[in-house]
Amino acid sequence: MRIIHFADLHIGVDTYGRLVPDRGWSTRMQDFLDAFDHLVAFALAEGVDAVIFAGDAYKAREPSQTHQREFARRIRQLSSAGIPTFLLVGNHDLPNAEGRAHALEIYRTLDVPDVTVGDNAWFGVHGMRPRVLQTRSGPLQVAYLPWPQVSRFLANNPQHATLTIDQVEKLVEEEMTEAMAKQADLIDPGVPAILTSHVSVNDWLNPFDPGSESWMTVGSAPTLMKSAIPDGRFDYIALGHHHNNRDLGLQTPCWYSGSMQPVDFGEEGQTKGFMVFDIDPAKPQGARVGGSGAPRLEAVPARRFVTVQARPKADDPTAEVCAAIEAADVADAIVRVEVELGRPGATKPGDPTIAREQIRNFRIPEAKRLLESAHYVASFRPIVPRDPGLGSAVAGESLVSSANPLEALGHYFKRQQLDEARKARLLTAAKDLVDTVAPGA
16 A cells, blocks of 8 residues: 655745746746646556645635646546545645635535545544545545644633633643544554644654744644654654654654745755655554655655855955856756855954955846846845944845745844744734735735
8 A cells, every 4th residue: 555645735835936927827836736746647657545635735824716726636636546635734724714614625515536634623532533545455544633723722612711822722732632642542453544634743852943834834833742642553644734854753654744845945955745655454553664665755846945155255256256156056946145245254354344345346247147047036145244334225234135025024023122922923913914915925
């Protein structure tokens, strides 16, 4: 029984893209669709038995009709081939307001063949139970834990309305842990079983970078401890939410598949793709995954993010910056250039006099011409030491602002030294505005 596990598709991420004239969407959206096409082609060619999607189909919580259509086209290919697909609801798939349908609910409403939706319509330990997918190689049990909606929890438990957000999140974390444990108790140990969840897992002993989802998700959210995962009760644990591909190192193979494309420079240099593994139904629980069928990452075509850093020493920095750009592989990549002036290697590092001399001599157009083969130039940043003589426009700052409004706002709040609670509230409001005014941005 061969299984695919993927997550964090985020159709609708358009940052750093340009228009594809004959299709009406950006090159970045096409990157994500190309990755999904690679997965579907692999599933059909390899005779995959089931596909587990661990959440976040879209970037916006209320995706456009075009985004929904393109996702549905590829799900239909899997359905038409008789490949059961489990669609778990992630935080980006949930609506902006309570009571609205979530982005994946239509598949259950239309009763699409071989498509099962795992959502929190029955969130709570009494309603969630494993679903059984009928694959060509036999039944597969799927226990699931979608993104926890704190608002739904409070609506179902009005007695907790006066608690602090930390107290509420603690209660939700306890309920999530109990929901997983109860589903583990309900599985048939004689039948292959998978647990899939869209959740943030903390590993205090071996902390890891969650990737760009850390800024895409504003505010706080319930977080599971690694010890809360029911280890040894399933054959595989398929996680979504963190964008970095990561093995959590449990007794049961437990993986974040990572995102299907890098979202920003926080994911620079990462291999993107989906997990593939085999389950042997004839073997006992705990021994069904391994050997030649052990989980592996199948890479997909991914747009490269490239950072070019230059620390010129000469009074005229042009040649050194040009050499740094030529040494980097910028062709068809999303590129940012950072040039530190008046600092390293100088006779007096940080001397504003040296920085002023370098700025006067820096032939920026000459360096920018070497970026013409790049897919997109995100920023070209001469960075200078603070010096009133340089002018307020450049003193201690980048000459070009960030291409991502939320990221730029986050940097601004950091410089203003806002407290974390206020920063979270402001970022939440800003994200709602961005999603409302420009959901494809």
